[in-house]
Amino acid sequence: MKRTALLISALLCLPAIAPAQASQPTGLSGRVGLYLPSNGAARDEAPTWFALGLDYRLGYLGPRNVLNRDVDAFASLSIDWYGAGGFNAVPVMLNYTARQDSFYGGVGAGLALQRRPTTTGSTNDTRFTFQLSVGYDFVRFNQPYFAELRYWGSSSAQHSGFGVYAGIRF
Numbered sequence: 001m002k003r004t005a006l007l008i009s010a011l012l013c014l015p016a017i018a019p020a021q022a023s024q025p026t027g028l029s030g031r032v033g034l035y036l037p038s039n040g041a042a043r044d045e046a047p048t049w050f051a052l053g054l055d056y057r058l059g060y061l062g063p064r065n066v067l068n069r070d071v072d073a074f075a076s077l078s079i080d081w082y083g084a085g086g087f088n089a090v091p092v093m094l095n096y097t098a099r100q101d102s103f104y105g106g107v108g109a110g111l112a113l114q115r116r117p118t119t120t121g122s123t124n125d126t127r128f129t130f131q132l133s134v135g136y137d138f139v140r141f142n143q144p145y146f147a148e149l150r151y152w153g154s155s156s157a158q159h160s161g162f163g164v165y166a167g168i169r170f
Contacts, residue, residue, distance in 0.1 A: 027057035027076075031148060031167030035082035038161040045117075046084035051163050053080030055095070064098060071100045078108060082152070082163065086117030089159045091129045091152070099137075106133045114159050129154045137169075144169040 035051040037043045061073040076095045083089065093110030112129035115122050135148035150163040 026170050028170045029055040029057075029146070029167055030170070031055070031146075031165040033148075033163055033165030033167075035152070035163045036161050037087070037158070039158045042087050042116075042158045042161070045087050049082050049084035049087070051080065051082035051165065053078060053165070061096075066098060069100055071098045073098050076108075083115075086122055087115065087158065089114045089129070089152075089154070091131070093129065093131060095131070097133075102137045104133075104135050104137070106135075107131070108133075112154060112159065114154070114156055116156070116158050125156065127155045127159070129159070 030053070032052045035049040036047070037045075037049065055076050055078040058075045058077055061075055064071050064073045074097045076097060077093070078095055079090065079092050081088065081090050089112045091110060091112035093108035095106050095108035097104055097106035107130070109128070109130045111126055113124065114127055115124050130153045131150050132153075133148055133150040135146050137144060137146045139145070146165075146167050146169065148163075148165040148167065150165065152159065152161055152163060154160050
C-alpha cells in the first residue's frame, strides 16, 4: 500500500518538475513505475517492486522501413533501478528504439549490478541483462509524457520480470 501511494505521489509531481512551456527536447527521459518479478523467490519477497529509470538519447539513426512502414530509429543509454527487500538491480544498457507516430518499441542489452539475499546476508553480482519495451507517447500540459511496458531479462532468473512505467521527456 505504501509503494502504491509513493508511486501515485511521484506521478502527480511529474508535471510540477517540468518546465511551464514546451521546449526543445534535451534527449533525457525519466520514468517511474512498478516491477513485477517473475521468479518465485523474488516474487515471494514482494509481488510488486518500485522501479525508476533514466534514458539519454545518444543519436538519431535515421528513417528505417519496417514491414513497409517508415519508422524513425534512435540509440540511447539507460540506467534503471528496481528492487524490494533484499533484492535489487541496477541495469545499464545500450538501447535501440524504433518509433512510428506515437508508438515505439525497443530492445537493449548491457550489464546489471544485482543484489539478492542469501542465508548469510546478501550477494552482489554483475550479470548480463536485456530489455524489450513498447510504449506510447502523448502530450499533456504542453509536456511529452509516455506510458511504457518493459520485459527485463537477465542471466539471473531472480531479476527477470515485467515493468509498467509512466514517464516524461525533457
